[in-house]
Amino acid sequence: MAPYGSDDTTSDDSMADTDTAAGRRKAARYVVPVAVVGVAAATIGLVPALADSGDPDLPKISAQQLIDKIAASDVQQLSGTVRFSTNLGLPNLGGLESSLLSGANKGGDGSSADPKSKLTELLSGSHTLRVAADGPDRQKVSLIESAAEYSLIHDGKDVWGYDSRSNEVYHGTADQHGKQQREKTPATPKDFADEALKSVDDTTSVTVDGTVQVAGRDAYKLLIKPKQSSTTVGAISIAVDAKTGMPLKFTLTPASGGAAVVDAGFTQVSFAKPAASTFDFTPPKGAKVTEGDDAAKAPGKRGPKAGAPKAGKDLAKGRDGFDVLGKGWNSIATFDSGSKGGLPTGAGGGDMGGFLGSLGDQVTGKFGKGTVFSTRLVNALITDDGKVYVGTVTKSALVKAADAAR
Structure with a gap:
């Protein structure tokens, strides 16, 4: 049929x-x-x-x-x-x-x-x-x-x-x-x-x-x-x-x-x-x-990271505590990772930032510089000043959102 x-x-x-x-x-x-x-x-x-x-x-x-x-x-x-x-x-x-x-x-x-x-x-x-x-x-x-x-x-x-x-x-x-x-x-x-x-x-x-x-x-x-x-x-x-x-x-x-x-x-x-x-x-x-209860108290379990979205009033800002830009399928979640200088360097002085950066695409715009990590569905932009933009949108849409947020 x-x-x-x-x-x-x-x-x-x-x-x-x-x-x-x-x-x-x-x-x-x-x-x-x-x-x-x-x-x-x-x-x-x-x-x-x-x-x-x-x-x-x-x-x-x-x-x-x-x-x-x-x-x-x-x-x-x-x-x-x-x-x-x-x-x-x-x-x-x-x-x-x-x-x-x-x-x-x-x-x-x-x-x-x-x-x-x-x-x-x-x-x-x-x-x-x-x-x-x-x-x-x-x-x-x-x-x-x-x-x-x-x-x-x-x-x-x-x-x-x-x-x-x-x-x-x-x-x-x-x-x-x-x-x-x-x-x-x-x-x-x-x-x-x-x-x-x-x-x-x-x-x-x-x-x-x-x-x-x-x-x-x-x-x-x-x-x-x-x-x-x-x-x-x-x-x-x-x-x-x-x-x-x-x-x-x-x-x-x-x-x-x-x-x-x-x-x-x-x-x-x-x-x-x-x-x-x-x-x-x-x-x-x-x-x-x-x-x-024992698993939650086990050594090595960590609390929320610094800069992570908090409960309460912050949750009213958007889904999961993020600010949401745009509407519909073009919605982009954004938050401040608290990691100034962009990608993390890793413990022990290792160049974790360089390793992660090699997996992404370097981009520039009015917002400055950053790295876009892409999959076939979800893309994420991490700027050098620690801002994160993520959504089921194209790389160019993320850059435009970061520019507009300035």
């Missing part, structure tokens, strides 16, 4: 009225109850592996109706397998980048089973997750690795992380961990779709782009495209289950073309109630168990 070629966009009156705005907010807030599925990374070709096939003959639907369908969806129980890939175009440092990032997350005597130590492993490459949910208080996600498995289980007030490779266990509570991870780290197609829907405004075109099958289920394709030219985001495609309204697949392609930056989708999914035993966990014999 050919794409519907819908002309529905967010600039239509129906997309601009109060009820519609409320619907979009509801769609963005709606969360399939996979509170601890945040072990997977934030930003993500697996098209053949996902076994998308066919163009099922479904009733026509408008973009607004499809967004409303997502908002009205109320999937509470599911189990399945998610395959996802990230291709940010990060520089190849021979594994050094993963070691540095994992070390930064783990810190001190932290446990390898702490979910924070797993997040950066998912920033590149392809991964397989097994997920299950039974309401808001029971979720499980397992990261399937070579000859090993990492599982994160939320069962009532308890959150358990288990790394079979190291035989280490992390134990925390839902209040300590689950809510924070759910809000900050998307993993399933639904999680990514929620984040994308938050960006839908008058700078965005939203259309229905035909139909597809994902994991054997009929789905509509919602196509989200920025209208602004300075963004690095090309398009976002979301396959929405025709029956339940739940997103089954999420694909983000960059404006530069080529392989998807983010590709996440179910290869198998069931909406039947998972067995209660799915969420049972007892630390294996001999496993090292780290309590969440």
Whole structure:
């Protein structure tokens, strides 16, 4: 079936009225109850592996109706397998980048089973997750690795992380961990779709782009495209289950073309109630168990860096305490790193600044001099006086923003 070629966009009156705005907010807030599925990374070709096939003959639907369908969806129980890939175009440092990032997350005597130590492993490459949910208080996600498995289980007030490779266990509570991870780290197609829907405004075109099958289920394709030219985001495609309204697949392609930056989708999914035993966990014999409170107090754990955004009133300045310049897809977050003189030099007199500088592009402007670090999606400018500008925008857009801030 050919794409519907819908002309529905967010600039239509129906997309601009109060009820519609409320619907979009509801769609963005709606969360399939996979509170601890945040072990997977934030930003993500697996098209053949996902076994998308066919163009099922479904009733026509408008973009607004499809967004409303997502908002009205109320999937509470599911189990399945998610395959996802990230291709940010990060520089190849021979594994050094993963070691540095994992070390930064783990810190001190932290446990390898702490979910924070797993997040950066998912920033590149392809991964397989097994997920299950039974309401808001029971979720499980397992990261399937070579000859090993990492599982994160939320069962009532308890959150358990288990790394079979190291035989280490992390134990925390839902209040300590689950809510924070759910809000900050998307993993399933639904999680990514929620984040994308938050960006839908008058700078965005939203259309229905035909139909597809994902994991054997009929789905509509919602196509989200920025209208602004300075963004690095090309398009976002979301396959929405025709029956339940739940997103089954999420694909983000960059404006530069080529392989998807983010590709996440179910290869198998069931909406039947998972067995209660799915969420049972007892630390294996001999496993090292780290309590969440102990991990936070472990040597090597550091507090906020000097100059970092503070809680309270500073948070009102913008998302995560940053000032936000521009609007829509051209939004740029900016803050003062507190590092005068530009890039850090590193401990022991090492030329860390020179090393990092070699990975970026030197730029100049009215703001002075700086270095731009680029990926296929997110770019960041660090000026020589310590200012940082970051967003899903082009290098030239960052320079213009820095110039305008002077």
